[in-house]
Structure formats: structure tokens, C-alpha cells
Amino acid sequence: MVATIEQAFREQWGRVLAALIGFLGDFDLAEEVAQEAFAIAAERWPLDGVPRNPGAWLLTTARNRALNRIRRDRTLVTKTRLLQVPEEAEDTMDATSFPDERLELIFTCCHPALATDAQVALTLRTLGGLTTDEIARAFLVREATMAQRLVRAKRKIKAAAIPFRVPADDVLPERLAAVLAVVYLIFNAGYGGRDELASEALWLGRALAELMADEPEVHGLLAMMLLLDARREARVRDGDLVLLADQDRSLWDTAQITKGREALDRALALDGRGPYVVQAAIASLHAEEPRDWPQIAALYGELTRLTDSPIVELNRAVAVAEEEGPEAGLEIIDRLPLEDYHYLHATRGELLRRIGRIAEARVAYSRALALVHDDAERRLLQRRLSEVPRSG
């Protein structure tokens, strides 16, 4: 019973809140009455049973509370007549009249007029239903800081009239890219070890894929996240990072890899060739053994063309090194403007070690160690440096 209720809450929060914001045009009021409705449900459902349509029940309850509150406020102000509200608004809705406005909501939360960290926080709060405290802990900031961030974002939405709607076609591509970037950012924060954020990103990705089924990049992002997340259990052993080549493949979630590949197929069937689709295709190839290095290198080349990112080029260098030998990889690496990027030096170190340039390998690994911030990555680098012979 408790599990059913929790599941209903998880599934319904974003949709109920979105419908309330659409109806009320006010984030704060919508959030307050949604919370009240969920609290009432938590009391009543265990006794009365979960209603047939939990979402509609929650929305009706929340909406009635909002209307009562607006009436009360109006009465206080004017002491004359009640706010004119159509009576049917108080009837219990059936499932068909329960609008799904989560897309409108996510485009509002990820509006480029809001700072990126505010977009992320607002998306997790409204769509994901995470508490302010949960979001604060996930991003390692104080709860008061996160609360302030959310308050400011909501204030700006209201004061500047950031619209609650899916953008027009002419701006949709760039605005969708902003939404996907927020989901990807949440996923990446989770990939660094905070599992609940990775799950949250996957959940948002699935919701987007359902709501924007015609957009290849949406399926591409979902596919990429599923494929990367499928290796989550194998990435860390006793708190230490394990490189892909050394991972215990029996720990990979094969069902999830299959789902990731299905999402990738959908993206390709929609003629998707964007950066997320390409990254998903690369992640899919990385899940095969033996790995198809020429194909991986070609896809990284394609991704470089799309993103113009030297970090992607560094990844291509790794694939090229596997296919054509370490020298070919080093030749690419030595052209990259990534002097302060620890992966560049770690990769150089590894390739130099393979061709016996031991002294240079040690220098490269030391340089990587001096630049790294994450403890798990530092231990991995120290382990690899210790495997390089002292003389050569």
C-alpha cells in the first residue's frame, strides 16, 4: 500500500503540478496546494484506498484548495462578492480532461532567461518532485542557498512573464537543446556517483521521449543515458573507478542496454544525426566486445564536426590509438588546446607507456595528478602511475 502510494506520488507530482501551474499561472500557489493535496492523500488513501485515477483526484483536490484560497483572499480584500469561478471546476475530473502540461512546464523551467543552475534546480523541484534539501545535497550547496535560488527563479518567471508553453517552431530547436542540456547536466552530476540524480535524469528522459516522440535527439539522449547508466555497477569497485576495458561485464545491466539500443533505433529511424544520437551510437559500440574501433573513431570524428569540441577530439585520439597504434593517437593529442585538462595528460601517459617512452609517461601522469580534483579519479591515476616502470 505504502509502495503504491509512493509510486503514485512519484508518477503524479510533475503532472499534477504542471496542470496546476497551467490553470493558476502561479508557481508558488500551485506548489503549496499540490503539497496540501498530496498530504491529504497520504492520510486518506491508506484508509479509503487509492482512487481509480490518482492524478485526477490529486489535481481536483489541489485545485479546489487553490480556489478556496483565492476566494478567501478576494473576500478579505473586497468583502463583496466571490470570485467568479465556473462550477464545473469543482467537479471530479475524469482522466481525459486531466491535461498533461509537463512539456509546457519543462520549457518554462529551462527557459534561457534563467541561469543554468536555476534551470536545473527548478526542473528537479517541479518535474522531479525533489525537495529543496534533496537538490541542495545533490549539488553540494547549503539548503538556504538552494532555496534562495528557487525563490529567485520563480520570482523572475512571474515578474518577467516567462511563458508557460511549448515554444514556436522557429525557436523550438534551440529551446529543446536547452532542455536536453539540463537533463544531461543532471545525468552527469549523477554519473559522478550521486545515483539518485542519474535516476532522476533517466526519468525525465523517459518522460520527454514519451511527450516528444517525434524528436530524434530526445531519443538519442535517452539512449545515451540508458547505455552509460547500464554500466553503473561495474564502474566502481571498492570505491575505486574501473576503466571500461577492465570492467566486470557480468555487472552490466543487459536489459537496460537493450532498452538503450531500442531508443537509439527509434532516433535513427527518425533520421537523427545530432550530437546525442551520435553519442548514443558510440556508447552502444562501447558495449560490444570486441570493440569496433574504426567505427568508434569515425563517430567521434562526426561528433567533433557537430560540436567542435577538443574533448571529443581527445576521445577520438583514444579510438585511433587502439586502431592504428599509440603514435597515431599521440599525434592528435599533441595538437589539442587542453593543457589544463587532466584526461589529456592521463591519456598521453597511457599511450607513452605503451610505446616504452617511460620517463615521458611518468611526467604526463604526474601532470594529470596535479590537475585532478576528484578523489576516485586521483586514486585511479596514482594506481596507473605506480604501474609505470621506474626506469626505461
Place this chain on the structure above:
Amino acid sequence: MKYMMLIYQGTTPTPPSEEWDRLPEDEKKAVYAAYKALNETPGVTAGLQMQPAETATTVRVQDGKTLTTDGPFVEIKEAIGGYFFFEADDLDAAIEVASRVPAARMGGAIEVRPIVAW
């Protein structure tokens, strides 16, 4: 919703100046045409034309004494170069109009400020 659209010229060539004179004739015409189109856009209330920021005087009061300094409150190239008002349903409409102000693509920027409604 009413917005005040603040135009920051930044490095945008504006008349009268040598930089402006060096602009090709087509480009100058395009700038005038763009401002004319903006002023004719429904919802736009044109601002009054301001003299260059060099002509500004900044006034402060300290211990009851009025202090004046030559020039704008911020650096000259960061000073407001013009403004207009725009009334629209939402911020997306205001962003669209802002993107059509020549300064936005010529080295300056437009700040979109919502006006408090009473």
C-alpha cells in the same frame, strides 16, 4: 506585460562618428530601416532620442552636498544608449523584438526589464 527595452550600444558604430561614416551605405540604411520597423511594431512605444553618453552628468548627494561628475554612472561604453517600451503577452515576444534591435548584432546588447504593473 510591459517591458522597458534598454539599448546598450557597446562597440556599435553610431552617428555621429568616424566608425559610423565608415559603414557601407547599405548597412546604414539597414540600421535606419530596422529602427523604423521596430517603432512600427504593434506594442512598441518609441523612446525619446538621447544625446551621446559623453554628454551625461552624474549627480550624487553626500552629507547633504550635491556632487556632480562628468559622464555617465558607468563607463561610457557601458552606458545606456537608448530605450523604448514594449507591451506583449510574455518574455518570448520581448526577446524576439530585442533581437531585431541593430545594436544587438553590432557589438551591443539589449536589456529587457519588466515594468511593475499596478
